[in-house]
Amino acid sequence: MAFFEGTNSTSTSNNAPYLSYIEDHISGAVWRWKWNDNKVVNLTCYCPTCDGQLIYSTSYMYDESSVHFICENCNHNVISKVKGDSIGFAVAATSREIERRVRTKEYKKLNLELSDL
Numbered sequence: 001m002a003f004f005e006g007t008n009s010t011s012t013s014n015n016a017p018y019l020s021y022i023e024d025h026i027s028g029a030v031w032r033w034k035w036n037d038n039k040v041v042n043l044t045c046y047c048p049t050c051d052g053q054l055i056y057s058t059s060y061m062y063d064e065s066s067v068h069f070i071c072e073n074c075n076h077n078v079i080s081k082v083k084g085d086s087i088g089f090a091v092a093a094t095s096r097e098i099e100r101r102v103r104t105k106e107y108k109k110l111n112l113e114l115s116d117l
């Protein structure tokens, strides 16, 4: 059964290699997520320095066209900026980027680089 990997992947894609891809650095922050079939869910971002979960602001005083991700643990430093005027837009843009990296197989390259460290 395990040899039939491939095209009929609607309900039987539990062994897909990208399912172990659940973390990446995107726009300066660490993003972690879960897979629901082939969709990114529970996408959250963390500080690359202290691993604290980032809070976000859409009304940052200097730039209202981006969502700012801020680490409370690191002097409220702005860790990441994502274009867009709402958290929903920023998260959707990030999940599109994750799905793009999966589609282009870029994530495999990233995983290799990480395991070389």
Ligand SMILES: [Zn+2]
Pocket (backbone or CB within 6 Å): 047, 048, 049, 050, 051, 052, 071, 072, 073, 074
């Ligand atoms: Zn931090």
